[in-house]
Amino acid sequence: MTLLARRDMLVMGAAGAVAAATAATAARAGIGTIPATSPIAAASPIGTAERVARMAKVQGLMRAAGVGALLVEAGSSLRYFTGINWWRSERMTAALIPAEGPLCVVTPFFEEPSIREMLAVPGDVRVWQEDENPHALVAGWLKDRKLAGRPVAVEETVRYFIVDGLRKALPGVAVQSGAALVNACRLIKSPAEIALMQRASDITVAAYRATAPKIALGMDGDQIYALMAAETARLGGQTPSGGVQLNEGSALPHGSRQRQTVREGSVVLMDCGCTVDGYHADISRTLVFGSPDARQRKLFEQVRLGQDTAMAAARVGVPAGQVDDAVRATYMPLGYGPGYKLPGLSHRTGHGIGLDVHEPVNLVHGEATPLAPGMCFSNEPGLYVPGSYGVRIEDCFYMTAAGPRWFSQPPKSLDEPFS
16 A cells, blocks of 8 residues: 655655664664565566567457557556556647557657657557647547547546547547456566566565664654665665654554654554566555564554455455455454444555556455456555554465465564564
């Protein structure tokens, strides 16, 4: 459940002020002896052949659904199909994937060299000048390809102004959701994708191991996160992300605006990750600075029980929502809930993960999508006690024909937070 907000460079600068914490401080923190290094899996970037296969798959799905073209704007799905890693702005950059033949990318004239440089599949690039209408360019391409009379599917995150512009430029066009087409491709990860996620996970765990001994009395969450982000980058993780919640703030899944600092007995909830070639890791660890008390140990053990319950329920063919149901059935006799009520587990048990840190499908009550090999999820059934503290342990897993397999191993106990 990574916080997604990228930390300001000023926060990163705080790392230098606290990086000199000693081994004695680590021992005092109760964190124990943590190996300086961890094995990090090797992985290769997604190759052209895999992207071409993705295109062939989505085009086959489009033909079966009677769709003429799929519109995908800048974002993770554009990167998934074309290799173009671009950002969203008021200027439209988008791909038009036809049911047959090479795609077309529409982009501003001055961006064409960069777009062509990244385009990893066969296709054309059509450009528009600043005083021209890009939606007319899209409509013109559809007419040229004789697709104007067939439905146009739109990837689900495409912004409204693009859809509205297409409708105005091509009156009568039938626009429909392309979510099912895209999800049918992205939901099942290939071995190459899983390898990239494994590497990102290994880097994140190694960064945790390097960061935890540096936590010291008086630090706030931003200072601790700055250390973690610096270690993640040092180990080769791209786009470090996340946050750290302390004390009462740990009872709020995404933290509090109130500044908290480390004191004896503090609960330190770290939720961090990174990417490798765009693929995410998302791992949470809960530590106690000093000696954990009996209540902290009990809550930690109950969250670990929730994780194990989720893994036992995650079997091929089982509806994803039943994993969440199994966890809540385990928690209720322990005095939590019912349902999403507090104290207890106020959020879903897990989310899909891949090129987006949160993507379909979710491990949430009512989700009927059956689990299948290649699907990837977070497993994070935290427990939160308002006004006191919370514990969240998050590790991601991927489905195989034999069942789920961890990307990162959950901790054994509060005394061994990095198994």
